[in-house]
Amino acid sequence: MIVDCAHYKDGKRQHDHPLEPEEAARLAKEGGAFVWLGLYEPDAKEMTAVADAFDLPELAVEDARHAHQRPKLEDYEDNRFFVVLRPARYDDDREEVDFGEIHLFIGNGYVIAVRQGEASELAPARQRLEERPDLLEMGPAAAVWAILDKVVDDYRPVVEGIETDIEEVEDDIFARRGDSTQRIYFLKREVIEFHRAVAPLLGPLEQLERGAFPQINPRLQSFFRDVADHARRADETVMSQRELLTSVLEANLALLSVRQNEVVRAISAWAAIIAVPTFLASVYGMNFEYMPELDARAGYPIAVAVMAACVIVLHRFFKRIEWL
Amino acid sequence: MIVDCAHYKDGKRQHDHPLEPEEAARLAKEGGAFVWLGLYEPDAKEMTAVADAFDLPELAVEDARHAHQRPKLEDYEDNRFFVVLRPARYDDDREEVDFGEIHLFIGNGYVIAVRQGEASELAPARQRLEERPDLLEMGPAAAVWAILDKVVDDYRPVVEGIETDIEEVEDDIFARRGDSTQRIYFLKREVIEFHRAVAPLLGPLEQLERGAFPQINPRLQSFFRDVADHARRADETVMSQRELLTSVLEANLALLSVRQNEVVRAISAWAAIIAVPTFLASVYGMNFEYMPELDARAGYPIAVAVMAACVIVLHRFFKRIEWL
Amino acid sequence: MIVDCAHYKDGKRQHDHPLEPEEAARLAKEGGAFVWLGLYEPDAKEMTAVADAFDLPELAVEDARHAHQRPKLEDYEDNRFFVVLRPARYDDDREEVDFGEIHLFIGNGYVIAVRQGEASELAPARQRLEERPDLLEMGPAAAVWAILDKVVDDYRPVVEGIETDIEEVEDDIFARRGDSTQRIYFLKREVIEFHRAVAPLLGPLEQLERGAFPQINPRLQSFFRDVADHARRADETVMSQRELLTSVLEANLALLSVRQNEVVRAISAWAAIIAVPTFLASVYGMNFEYMPELDARAGYPIAVAVMAACVIVLHRFFKRIEWL
Amino acid sequence: MIVDCAHYKDGKRQHDHPLEPEEAARLAKEGGAFVWLGLYEPDAKEMTAVADAFDLPELAVEDARHAHQRPKLEDYEDNRFFVVLRPARYDDDREEVDFGEIHLFIGNGYVIAVRQGEASELAPARQRLEERPDLLEMGPAAAVWAILDKVVDDYRPVVEGIETDIEEVEDDIFARRGDSTQRIYFLKREVIEFHRAVAPLLGPLEQLERGAFPQINPRLQSFFRDVADHARRADETVMSQRELLTSVLEANLALLSVRQNEVVRAISAWAAIIAVPTFLASVYGMNFEYMPELDARAGYPIAVAVMAACVIVLHRFFKRIEWL
């Protein structure tokens, strides 16, 4: 599905309505301007039409068809580039990170963004860029920056969502509320997956930072550095979250052990509290001929009183040594 | 055993039937064409015949004889190369990865593929290449690419098979079905082994990507980059699976601890439920002369009722604190 | 809020009172001197005024607005630099590290320090530098050094505070005082966070050490090396603290296991001590017609004595095998 | 002790009997040939004599005297080299790796091999080389290759021996035969030690592969590459064995936990099975005046039958929930 297709010249959008790909391809070949074509989960026919119109690199098109690529930046002859991005969105209810996929085809005079999955909204990036004619004038690289900036900025709420969940888990385990093992495990799974989406992006971003696009404006280059820096920050945070979660899992295990100790103690205390009077009862259940207590009138009440006293004394004792 | 041996010229296979190695070696020396000879677990005699006909490097031939090599790319004088690959296939029933071994001897005008083990089928690679005359024209390098592409593409189902098994294990441990320790351990073993097959391949693939073959077609080079990228993706996935499995093992340990806590609590609750009425029975088993309850007509039924009441109250209590 | 703004010339402060930013910007453009402007959590208006007056790089200003940046050193055209620092302060009561943030804008003739958070006091750095006219004469780089030196020197008490807490935790767990799991975990969390504040600083510091500032005085360069060295030391210490805390957590788990073993033994010993006399009592509670002991006058006292003897012997036995 | 000392010229051994060191040193100085002197645990006098005759580097000789060096390759002026190797042999009974030590002094026209420990047999290497005049002609480098090849080839049975033991341990722990903790630990110890012997060798081998010997024959260089490749393979295998053993230790811990769970359940089931009839017996041991069952003729047999029924029902119940 074609989401939007615009022709930018002298820092301004030329048409309000989306262009047809063929028209866009023709305009892309004119100098001093560029077209930005956005597609959302295109079917094979649409993709082929676009690939033919813009003469996109064969392997890149095939990659874009299959999805599930790792983030990368590939250059082809004639200043053409293929970029794969993995945008992310945190679903706080399911405590899961949803990943989308964006494939960018960049060439002289055009940027084509093919989006997969919901977590890959790009409209805000386009809108934001259209408000900055000074950047728009810099050509396709500006669009690439706008998209990268959007994707990397969107990592921040993911990282923060995970952070919040980690803090909740910490509260839970140290307040001893239920068993958090499963939750910790799945948070760690998300963190590992997220790292896998961000880390391979750092290499390409550093390439851009150092100037992988040959005819890039030096001012724009510092914009790419800014994006790379934010991605590094996201990755570093996620790495320490991974380490934290490992520690949480270990702390959890230790706390389970502590709790088991406490349970065993409490149980044993109660067992002792009931075993002692049971023993006393057994004693007076013995059938000896001559047991003077048995004949005493006050024998029974006294025995019961002694049992009660034992229970009270033991209970206090176990309270004091904190087994109860 | 010679599986197939074909002579390719101008992007087309010249004969339908397999050539003899000697004939192939002769044709290999002619310019503008190449032969692709496929052998499956050749015996010493066959191997020697081929090595002599094509003048293969001595050490490489010896390596091919012994199998169990690590993936590598070695260059010899006169533009000759020796490549070792470890194709893999996932046996989902046994949850084991089967590894084969492929040795490629590459020289001016020839590619010789020696396969070991079942997990090393190459016929589809040859078939696919024969359908692309534009690639076939590029000479031996195209055959190397076709083989590498097949081997690396076959890693994907392995990685996905392991992924599925990990998810099954996760379901099992969090649903507390049986003990998954052994399964987790052997999955991790497979993952470690698989990483060992893929990781050493990344270096050679990057060499190819950067142009280790001197007279390689630049278009083909981006095909090698594509293969390298898929191998990197397989390896990264496997690395995070390894980390996941470590976490699964830890989570499993924590869950075992949780389960033990629960068992100990349930047992203790039942012990308490039976200990209290037993104690009451002991009390009324005492032989005191004056125990008014004993003489009461309703004494026995009341005692039994009190015991039952204790059992019910304790049972409810333990239900409420979730020990039962 | 403008904290201080001074004009330094020939190694001496020119005015006692703080300058206005506009005045400072004018003076900065004169040669042979520099201004050092300190701001504390400036509001948007103040920040814009300063950015306009000094023509600060757009992206850097935006970063400074958002805070929560990673430590970094960025160079912009015209010898302008942007440095982000994360000063730290250890709050021993809460056992937490408080982080502040300092953004430095450096250009020809000016250093602007924007501070965020309490843990970012810079007045002592300025004071110390003003006492060293020989350094002040070296221009903005000297101010940068003074600030870096202050920030990195302040890491030392943090590291030492954590060290002390680790030693306390060690004492606690080996003396078996309470459960230290939570404390160990949160110490580890602080250590991970602190590493994240210091580690990214090492790269920029090494850049400075090797001479990132083009017109730097070689003598000052060895001052930067000194700072880099202290930062490396802080980071190395923190890394080994992290490893220690992992070991503490493991040792803690082992000790919990040891303690559980001891508790189980003690409980079992007491259970045995009470089970044996209870059994004896049961025996004499049997209703056999012919039990000679029952009729003996001394039967009861002897039975009680035997029970007492059992208790004493068992108690001694369990003491000897160290179960009690 | 001088084991053998031969003079090789034009690819052939010149004498059958071992030469005296002095004679060998004289021959070494002639061009177009080399001597290979093998010593086994020489005493100080022998070593000094050889060092003087061949003018060996002082520090290298001192190192050779002290043994317990790490594998390394050092070059001295005048094309002299000093190589330390750590050959290994697996003692399957003790499950220990025995390490020897070989010091090679290489110079123009001579190779001196000083062996320490039993696990350093070199005779097969010499024999194998003497059968290849084409290699012998290449001078001292060929002897160095022959020795390296022997040492590295001997790593393979070590690695395989450890592999077999790991598989045995896996069988043991998953079949729950005894406690394998100690065996796992000592296997890991061996693996760590073995890695320490192999890993430092990789650097020097790669130096040789890239041509550290200046006047080396390019054909021989591919022989060194082959050795390096085998060493890398041994090291990679050992690294994954180390990781496997860590996982085995963790799996072992989980299985111990599982087993404890099972034991606790079985014990508790039996406790319940006996507690219920005991309770019933206590009930009928009560001394109430009016307990109609007590007077019934069939009372006793019925009571016993009820107890038996309880035991059977409980036993079945615990069988069904798999606690027994």
Next chain:
Amino acid sequence: MIVDCAHYKDGKRQHDHPLEPEEAARLAKEGGAFVWLGLYEPDAKEMTAVADAFDLPELAVEDARHAHQRPKLEDYEDNRFFVVLRPARYDDDREEVDFGEIHLFIGNGYVIAVRQGEASELAPARQRLEERPDLLEMGPAAAVWAILDKVVDDYRPVVEGIETDIEEVEDDIFARRGDSTQRIYFLKREVIEFHRAVAPLLGPLEQLERGAFPQINPRLQSFFRDVADHARRADETVMSQRELLTSVLEANLALLSVRQNEVVRAISAWAAIIAVPTFLASVYGMNFEYMPELDARAGYPIAVAVMAACVIVLHRFFKRIEWL
């Protein structure tokens, strides 16, 4: 405190008695000779006097004052160097590594060694060097080598002391003697600390090996390589000790679990052994009218015999299944 101060010329010590620093500084400025000044924990005044006399670099002097530096090598203008070393000594009784600190100031014609802490004896290094005029002639670098060699050689007994303690701990835990958790933990602490003293030294030593001192004698360079090699060996050993100790801690945990299993089994066996006869006694304590056994003359002895038989059978049974 000035320990010794000597003037070396033409490989010989010129005076027996220690020189005054000022005299030494004057002699240092003469060519073809050097002075070696040794200070032990100098007070501020002494240090200032020496710093002034030799014109030592300001920052280095300040570092030397504060101690607790990381090992490093810094070069200053005019061929001046500042080296920090952390000598170590193993106190086997306390199982602790004592660290000292040595600061070396090196310049044209002088070496000044400032020692802190007891574990920093340098007299043997000086003595050993004075016995080698051939090395003494090489100037200050020879003194630096002698000191480095002494410090690094002293690491060996530390490493060996730790090795011995690890073996003792292994014996203890596998022979199940007491709880070694605390000892293992503190050994690991020492190992981490020791690594922190040695590892940062490797960089500077490799710089020296590659020729950081510009006018160094090539023969001396191979002496520095020897020292670097010993330091690398110490560090590698310590790294694998660290890994071993981690494994020991894990094995310890597994053994604790095994031991707990055993204790629980033994306890349960004894509980069963006493529960069965207690149950029998309860049965015969029932008050049924018609219990034929009760009236039998042999009833009581038979009942006791049956109880004894139960005990014996159960005991044998538990012995056989190895619970006792």
